[in-house]
Amino acid sequence: MTPRISCEFFPPRTPGGMRALPRTARRLSALPLEYCSVTYGAGGSTREGTFEAVQSLLASGIAAAPHLSFGSDDEATIAALLERYRDAGVRRVVALRGDVASGMGRRHVRYAAELVAFIRQRFGDAFHVAVACYPETHPESATPADDVAHFRDKVQAGADSAITQYFYNADAYFDFRDRCAAAGIGIPIVPGVMPITNVDGLVRFSNNCGAEIPRWIHRQLDACRHDEAALLAFGTDVVSRLCERLLAGGAPGLHFYTLNQASPTLAIARNLHLAG
Ligand code: FAD
Numbered sequence: 001m002t003p004r005i006s007c008e009f010f011p012p013r014t015p016g017g018m019r020a021l022p023r024t025a026r027r028l029s030a031l032p033l034e035y036c037s038v039t040y041g042a043g044g045s046t047r048e049g050t051f052e053a054v055q056s057l058l059a060s061g062i063a064a065a066p067h068l069s070f071g072s073d074d075e076a077t078i079a080a081l082l083e084r085y086r087d088a089g090v091r092r093v094v095a096l097r098g099d100v101a102s103g104m105g106r107r108h109v110r111y112a113a114e115l116v117a118f119i120r121q122r123f124g125d126a127f128h129v130a131v132a133c134y135p136e137t138h139p140e141s142a143t144p145a146d147d148v149a150h151f152r153d154k155v156q157a158g159a160d161s162a163i164t165q166y167f168y169n170a171d172a173y174f175d176f177r178d179r180c181a182a183a184g185i186g187i188p189i190v191p192g193v194m195p196i197t198n199v200d201g202l203v204r205f206s207n208n209c210g211a212e213i214p215r216w217i218h219r220q221l222d223a224c225r226h227d228e229a230a231l232l233a234f235g236t237d238v239v240s241r242l243c244e245r246l247l248a249g250g251a252p253g254l255h256f257y258t259l260n261q262a263s264p265t266l267a268i269a270r271n272l273h274l275a276g
Contacts, residue, residue: 004034004190004253005274006065006163009260011038011049017260021053022060027262030275034253035063035092037130042098043071047081051088058089065130066090069098070110078115079122092128094163095119095154113153120158131159133189135167135176139210148176148183161187163255166194166211168238170245177250188252193243195256195264196235199225236264240271247272 007028012018025036038053040046050066057064066085070078085093097112116129131154134147141147151162167173173191180189194211196202199221206213213221217238224230243254256265269275 002032005031006035006255007258008037011046011053022056024262025062031269035065037065040067042069065092067094069096086126094130113157116154116157116159128160130161133162134165135172155185162189164192166192190253190255191246191251192255197264236267240268
């Protein structure tokens with residue numbers, strides 16, 4: 001069975017970046033691409049940028065899925081945004097809590113499950129709703145069991161599929177998938193894949209989001225941090241082997257965190273014989 005492939009972008013900050021985005025997505029169309037998603041700044045900071053990026057992908061014939069969170073917005077604002085997306089031809093969204101900005105104090109947090117329920121209540125089945133999940137446990141979850149229970153809340157609220165936080169240990173995914181199945185979660189859980197192109201950025205981001213870089217990978221990345229070609233070759237090889245194991249073990253697809261670059265994802269896809 002051909003795996004479902006999706007690619008994630010962030011909304012470009014410059015007009016040149018915005019123009020380049022559909023070109024990048026078209027290069028990635030060499031993969032069996034189901035859709036491309038576009039991230040959303042929690043608190044609505046990229047509301048227009050995300051919308052514009054989604055529109056430009058749609059205009060290029062690429063199925064596009066915006067990420068979305070309540071942040072500090074009220075229901076009317078989020079409903080209006082969803083209406084704009086529906087009217088523009090969007091059929092899939094990624095519903096998130098987003099990260100709570102410091103300074104929000106004890107304000108009521110709108111968990112992702114609340115957004116999923118809101119979308120279902122207001123828009124029925126107009127959208128396929130994907131949610132996030134965490135094979136290595138979300139940093140704020142008290143226990144792995146709590147984490148799965150809160151993931152199940154999102155499924156019970158109406159989520160159709162899930163994309164994982166990235167990880168570099170295939171066993172974390174398989175163990176999580178099995179624990180989810182035991183908890184009665186039956187939706188497809190698509191592994192999120194972060195190509196490796198830069199050591200410091202990856203370490204910083206992984207520390208923030210709670211993704212573990214195994215020591216054997218970290219040490220080898222450190223050793224080639226000043227040799228870009230060696231770093232890319234090692235990163236491509238490690239991530240390709242991870243993807244191979246995931247697909248062989250039954251993962252329903254792969255979701256690439258592209259950071260708006262086509263080449264690292266294409267190199268992995270070629271190793272997997274997925275790029276035409
Ligand atoms: P939730 O599912 O709401 O969970 C957040 C935390 O709250 C978890 O620890 C959970 O266990 C806990 N929790 C849930 N419900 C309850 C409850 N009722 N009581 C107590 N605790 C509870 N961030 C962005 O800002 N923009 C993006 O575009 C974006 N895209 C992402 C895409 C993917 C695929 C992934 C994996 C992450 C993405 N993120 C994005 C990051 C995400 O917003 C953060 O990981 C955030 O901290 C959690 O979001 P969530 O939707 O998983 O939250």
